[in-house]
Amino acid sequence: MTDFSAALATFAAGSVSTTAQARIVTSLSVLDWMAVGRAGASEPVSCIVRDMVLAEGGNAQAHLFGGGAAPLRGAALVNGTISHALDYDDTHFAHIGHPSVAILPAALAVAEWDDRILVDLLEAALVGMETSIRVGLWLGRGHYQAGFHQTATSGAFGAAVAVGRLLGFDKVQMRSVLGLTATRAAGLKAQFGTMGKPYNAGLAASAGVEAAVLVQRGFQPNADALEGTYGFGATHQGAADQSALDGLGDEWLFETVSHKFHACCHGLHAALEAARALDIAEPEVAEIKIKTHPRWMSVCNQLSPTTGLGAKFSYRTVIAMQALGYDTALPGSYTDKVCADPRITSLQDRITVEADENLSETQAHLALLRRDGIRRETTHDLMTPMSLSDREDRVRAKASKLIGTDEADAIWSMLRTGGRARDLAERMAG
Numbered sequence: 001m002t003d004f005s006a007a008l009a010t011f012a013a014g015s016v017s018t019t020a021q022a023r024i025v026t027s028l029s030v031l032d033w034m035a036v037g038r039a040g041a042s043e044p045v046s047c048i049v050r051d052m053v054l055a056e057g058g059n060a061q062a063h064l065f066g067g068g069a070a071p072l073r074g075a076a077l078v079n080g081t082i083s084h085a086l087d088y089d090d091t092h093f094a095h096i097g098h099p100s101v102a103i104l105p106a107a108l109a110v111a112e113w114d115d116r117i118l119v120d121l122l123e124a125a126l127v128g129m130e131t132s133i134r135v136g137l138w139l140g141r142g143h144y145q146a147g148f149h150q151t152a153t154s155g156a157f158g159a160a161v162a163v164g165r166l167l168g169f170d171k172v173q174m175r176s177v178l179g180l181t182a183t184r185a186a187g188l189k190a191q192f193g194t195m196g197k198p199y200n201a202g203l204a205a206s207a208g209v210e211a212a213v214l215v216q217r218g219f220q221p222n223a224d225a226l227e228g229t230y231g232f233g234a235t236h237q238g239a240a241d242q243s244a245l246d247g248l249g250d251e252w253l254f255e256t257v258s259h260k261f262h263a264c265c266h267g268l269h270a271a272l273e274a275a276r277a278l279d280i281a282e283p284e285v286a287e288i289k290i291k292t293h294p295r296w297m298s299v300c301n302q303l304s305p306t307t308g309l310g311a312k313f314s315y316r317t318v319i320a321m322q323a324l325g326y327d328t329a330l331p332g333s334y335t336d337k338v339c340a341d342p343r344i345t346s347l348q349d350r351i352t353v354e355a356d357e358n359l360s361e362t363q364a365h366l367a368l369l370r371r372d373g374i375r376r377e378t379t380h381d382l383m384t385p386m387s388l389s390d391r392e393d394r395v396r397a398k399a400s401k402l403i404g405t406d407e408a409d410a411i412w413s414m415l416r417t418g419g420r421a422r423d424l425a426e427r428m429a430g
Helices: 004-013 020-039 044-056 072-083 099-113 118-139 141-145 150-166 171-181 196-216 266-278 294-298 315-323 336-340 342-348 388-403 405-417 421-428
Strands: 285-292 351-355 363-370 375-381
Touching: 004 118, 004 150, 004 171, 020 072, 020 099, 020 118, 020 388, 020 405, 020 421, 044 072, 044 196, 072 099, 072 196, 099 118, 099 150, 099 196, 099 421, 118 141, 118 150, 118 405, 118 421, 141 150, 150 171, 150 196, 171 196, 266 285, 266 294, 266 315, 266 363, 266 375, 285 294, 285 315, 294 351, 315 336, 315 342, 315 351, 336 342, 388 405, 405 421
Parallel strands: 285 351
Antiparallel strands: 285 363, 363 375
């Protein structure tokens, strides 16, 4: 049997041949991460965690979303939590995890502190995010279904690897950092719907920094604690799926990460994209039928929510919002007032949702009956490849809505032309 930790360590510590697409998608994810982090910097959970870390004091080693600076572990905790506060960051559906919010806060904190160039940061982040996906696949869907939050668990391993790469780890040190992270990675789906969910992302980033810095200082853990006896996989419902290594080093799974273009539960996005393709507008709608994978029926099918948060988990509400011209890309569109809009409630009554086991988790089917009797329907799959130009246009447009066009363009220019990680961190702080 292949030694999973050894294979990961060899990949993480060695030279890598990245593709142009992987590099561009990584840069787009950094832009996306910075935009959602800055937009979420004043959320209640953001203020609580940032205030706690700033009150502790210590060396100002890395900048924070919303201002201030903190030691590396604290900065990773704050920035991971804040960037997931709006739940508007990227998702990889292979293991259902959010890579950027776990890996980028750890990598940027260390890259800023060590005064690294952006090329180094982006490569380390890409290797870390790829590692998180591979660990997530190795753990398997049973790990997630048992109640573990993959963003927090597999994300911690990716964060540790990204930091280790910036610190120049060899494969022995990389294996050690994977083993040490195994005793720190944690996060439960029980926190979903509370401040604990974004905090899980912060925990992953912080744990990755801590484990890597300890190994750099000579800490010697059980290097087999990821997959060994009583290891992380064995004690966390891991499937130990060795196919997770397929193509490692040649194929970059991170290229297929899904960016959110609507500020609501990702389970709703395929339906919203299908509605976008049909160009649904309320005056024409007689009836809309939505079919989705059964797992989403208990996640984001609130029938008649009365709060803005509830609206983010309601097929009927978000499709009605889109048909009525609300901008579903803006977090501010989801309000209690919107839920009470009589036009919304009227249109909701013409929208039905049903489960279809023939659809994948990333698909949705919409059938529209117009008032003139014309029927139109389409199926959208979030895993359908998007051209790099289309992806760039949509990520940059989203960032512009969240932080302004000038800021979005400045960050994108920095990422594409190079510079120092320190300059990027200063702009992240706003």
